[in-house]
Amino acid sequence: MIITNIYLYLFLTITVFCFGALGLIFNRKNILIIIMSIELMLLSVNINFVLFSIYLDDIIGQLFVLFILTIAATESAIGLAILSAYNKSRNNIVIDKIIKIKG
Amino acid sequence: MYLLLVFLPLFSSITAGLFGRKIGPKGSSFLTVLCLLITCLISCFLFIEVALNNSSVYINLIKWIDCDLFQVDWGFLFDTLTVSMCFVVTFVSFLVHLYSTEYMSHDPHLPRFMSYLSLFTFFMLILVTADNFVQMFVGWEGVGLCSYLLINFWFTRIQANKAALKAMIVNRIGDFGLALGIFTIFVSFKAVDYATVFSLVPLLSKKSFFFFNLSFNVLDIIGIFLFIGAMGKSAQLGLHTWLPDAMEGPTPVSALIHAATMVTAGVFLLARCSCIYEYTPNVLIFITFLGSSTAFFAATVGLVQNDLKRVIAYSTCSQLGYMVFACGLSNYNVGVFHLINHAFFKALLFLSAGSVIHAVFDEQDMRKMGGLKKLVPFTYSMIVIGSLALAGFPFLTGFYSKDVILEVAYGKYTNISHYSYILGTLGAFLTAFYSTRLIYLTFLSKPNGFKNIICYAYDSSYRIIFALGCLSIPSIFAGYFTKDMIIGLGSDYWGNSIFILPENMNLIDAEFIDYLYKILPVCLSMLGLISAYILYTFFIDLLFIFKRSYYIKYLFTFLNKKWFFDKVYNEYITQPLLLFSYSTSYKLIDRGIIEIFGPMGLSNLTFLKSKTFSKLQTNFLYNYSLLFLITITLLLIYNLLGPCLSVYLNYKIYFVIILTLMFI
Numbered sequence: 075m076i077i078t079n080i081y082l083y084l085f086l087t088i089t090v091f092c093f094g095a096l097g098l099i100f101n102r103k104n105i106l107i108i109i110m111s112i113e114l115m116l117l118s119v120n121i122n123f124v125l126f127s128i129y130l131d132d133i134i135g136q137l138f139v140l141f142i143l144t145i146a147a148t149e150s151a152i153g154l155a156i157l158s159a160y161n162k163s164r165n166n167i168v169i170d171k172i173i174k175i176k177g
Numbered sequence: 178m179y180l181l182l183v184f185l186p187l188f189s190s191i192t193a194g195l196f197g198r199k200i201g202p203k204g205s206s207f208l209t210v211l212c213l214l215i216t217c218l219i220s221c222f223l224f225i226e227v228a229l230n231n232s233s234v235y236i237n238l239i240k241w242i243d244c245d246l247f248q249v250d251w252g253f254l255f256d257t258l259t260v261s262m263c264f265v266v267t268f269v270s271f272l273v274h275l276y277s278t279e280y281m282s283h284d285p286h287l288p289r290f291m292s293y294l295s296l297f298t299f300f301m302l303i304l305v306t307a308d309n310f311v312q313m314f315v316g317w318e319g320v321g322l323c324s325y326l327l328i329n330f331w332f333t334r335i336q337a338n339k340a341a342l343k344a345m346i347v348n349r350i351g352d353f354g355l356a357l358g359i360f361t362i363f364v365s366f367k368a369v370d371y372a373t374v375f376s377l378v379p380l381l382s383k384k385s386f387f388f389f390n391l392s393f394n395v396l397d398i399i400g401i402f403l404f405i406g407a408m409g410k411s412a413q414l415g416l417h418t419w420l421p422d423a424m425e426g427p428t429p430v431s432a433l434i435h436a437a438t439m440v441t442a443g444v445f446l447l448a449r450c451s452c453i454y455e456y457t458p459n460v461l462i463f464i465t466f467l468g469s470s471t472a473f474f475a476a477t478v479g480l481v482q483n484d485l486k487r488v489i490a491y492s493t494c495s496q497l498g499y500m501v502f503a504c505g506l507s508n509y510n511v512g513v514f515h516l517i518n519h520a521f522f523k524a525l526l527f528l529s530a531g532s533v534i535h536a537v538f539d540e541q542d543m544r545k546m547g548g549l550k551k552l553v554p555f556t557y558s559m560i561v562i563g564s565l566a567l568a569g570f571p572f573l574t575g576f577y578s579k580d581v582i583l584e585v586a587y588g589k590y591t592n593i594s595h596y597s598y599i600l601g602t603l604g605a606f607l608t609a610f611y612s613t614r615l616i617y618l619t620f621l622s623k624p625n626g627f628k629n630i631i632c633y634a635y636d637s638s639y640r641i642i643f644a645l646g647c648l649s650i651p652s653i654f655a656g657y658f659t660k661d662m663i664i665g666l667g668s669d670y671w672g673n674s675i676f677i678l679p680e681n682m683n684l685i686d687a688e689f690i691d692y693l694y695k696i697l698p699v700c701l702s703m704l705g706l707i708s709a710y711i712l713y714t715f716f717i718d719l720l721f722i723f724k725r726s727y728y729i730k731y732l733f734t735f736l737n738k739k740w741f742f743d744k745v746y747n748e749y750i751t752q753p754l755l756l757f758s759y760s761t762s763y764k765l766i767d768r769g770i771i772e773i774f775g776p777m778g779l780s781n782l783t784f785l786k787s788k789t790f791s792k793l794q795t796n797f798l799y800n801y802s803l804l805f806l807i808t809i810t811l812l813l814i815y816n817l818l819g820p821c822l823s824v825y826l827n828y829k830i831y832f833v834i835i836l837t838l839m840f841i
Binding site for chain 1: 794795796797798799802803806
């Protein structure tokens with residue numbers, strides 16, 4: 075399958091990435107949403123890799139996708155673990171209540 | 178023997194100063210007096226050998242500074258001027274030493290006092306015997322230092338401290354001028370020793386010198402600067418304010434410093450530099466003007482002072498004015514003649530005043546004395562001799578020199594010399610008046626002191642008596658015996674030590690001025706003596722009413738407050754200077770500009786900026802991620818657009834952007 079117009083897809087991935095990033099910034103309440111936004115950004119990156127792998131007819135991109143999938147899975151696992159540990163000690167996961175990291 | 182003269186006082190000073198605790202007050206007094214006696218005898222021999230036999234002596238000891246063109250040696254030049262000064266200094270100093278041993282005998286710091294006196298004599302001898310300007314400057318600063326130490330002798334008294342500071346600082350203003358003069362001499366003559374400088378003076382008389390980008394005659398500049406030095410030391414109008422205040426020291430100190438030695442240094446400098454001054458007619462006019470103004474000013478102020486020593490101090494100031502304007506009229510020999518005579522009778526006056534003060538338990542106010550004639554008869558006769566000599570009573574010492582000064586002033590026939598003649602003659606009248614006033618208030622009037630003081634008033638013991646007696650003899654005879662030798666027509670007494678241009682020489686002219694103008698000063702002096710006596714004896718009520726009358730009261734205050742010189746100096750020079758040094762140079766510059774742009778401001782700025790930056794870390798995760806995003810975006814923009822931006826944007830704009838970022 076040869077994709078003639080890559081820009082449409084690129085637009086999709088960039089939009090998803092930007093939504094992920096904006097979700098990081100504008101989310102003021104929930105840590106879960108942060109993790110979800112990060113997942114979203116990683117997903118957009120993955121799609122990008124796949125896209126270019128097909129566009130350039132090169133397998134390396136898909137290889138990277140597999141790696142990133144693994145990393146994302148471990149990362150979200152660790153993140154959720156941190157989250158549950160935090161919740162255990164502080165009894166909430168609201169971002170505004172995290173007040174010990176001031177410069 | 179020549180070197181012994183100079184270094185014997187140093188030896189006695191060091192011994193009495195460092196080992197005063199070991200040898201005790203008696204021992205140190207004995208040692209210093211003995212050393213000074215020997216010095217005095219040596220100076221007599223020197224006087225005979227150098228002055229009377231007319232053979233100058235030049236001793237070159239060792240090299241002091243030897244740096245390329247700048248060569249200064251420790252050299253001693255004994256010519257007539259030097260030995261005349263040496264004799265006066267050592268004679269008066271010896272008697273003052275002897276006098277102090279009794280006058281200060283109850284003082285716990287007698288060894289220190291004797292040490293300072295000897296040190297003072299040593300520096301004065303260094304000053305007069307030097308063969309170059311730098312060595313003279315050593316003596317010049319040394320006598321200033323010793324005057325500080327001596328005025329400040331009773332260091333627990335705040336007034337003495339302040340007076341000593343004033344003496345030192347006002348003198349230092351003059352010393353600065355003198356130092357500038359010596360620098361100018363070195364720059365233009367490339368030498369500082371007298372022999373070279375004085376022989377080169379005619380060569381440089383037309384040379385000009387750039388000073389503040391204006392062209393001046395080099396000799397004029399040198400002359401003015403040296404005269405500023407002389408003004409400070411000799412208490413001429415403008416820098417005179419230290420002299421009356423310096424009466425805070427013990428009385429022998431006043432006699433030594435402010436009668437015979439220190440204040441004469443200025444006149445000595447003028448006489449020594451006669452070669453330079455002869456080629457600077459403009460400076461001579463200035464010197465004459467200032468000297469005659471000083472003579473008149475101090476005489477008027479002395480008229481209304483109530484402090485016994487202050488009256489004598491102002492008369493010193495006035496007589497120094499006479500000497501200086503005599504030098505300004507190119508009659509340096511007459512000026513030095515008056516200096517020598519004045520040293521004798523002024524030392525006599527000061528020491529007698531000390532004897533009086535001693536007799537009435539350290540009371541210095543003349544209004545609280547009175548009636549001491551019968552109680553201290555010897556001091557009374559001594560002070561009468563001194564005062565008559567000061568007032569220029571015929572055939573006493575002061576008469577011979579003062580009248581010659583006024584004669585040459587009239588005989589010059591220029592505007593400035595007539596100005597000085599008029600002021601000098603008026604000053605002679607005033608001098609006689611206040612001398613009589615001093616005698617009257619102290620000795621002749623009804624007793625005004627406390628009874629318990631008056632009852633115990635008596636003449637001092639033999640050492641004070643001896644010193645006064647010794648001084649009274651030259652006060653009477655010195656003028657008569659040495660007149661022909663020192664200022665006589667065609668006398669070769671001065672040899673090469675004083676140089677007068679033939680066209681400036683007017684001693685012969687002065688012999689043939691109108692009889693009226695010759696006799697006028699003496700008549701006025703006599704009038705002053707008699708009128709003061711009559712006024713104070715018979716019309717004292719009238720004087721009181723006169724003093725209390727409306728306008729005279731203002732005049733009296735004006736004179737009593739020394740023409741408001743001190744007030745003007747304090748309010749328009751000293752206070753603004755202090756204010757400037759506090760508010761401008763300390764608060765604005767030191768603590769202000771330098772600190773703000775220097776260490777304090779820089780550390781404050783770093784602190785503030787770092788606080789601003791650390792405020793970016795706001796405690797909220799989403800702000801951190803926003804900063805991430807912004808930074809990455811900016812870096813990306815720069816990375817992408819950098820190459821094309823540099824085409825359109827000048828690099829200077831980056832500086833502007835970075836600077837703007839600094840202010841955020």
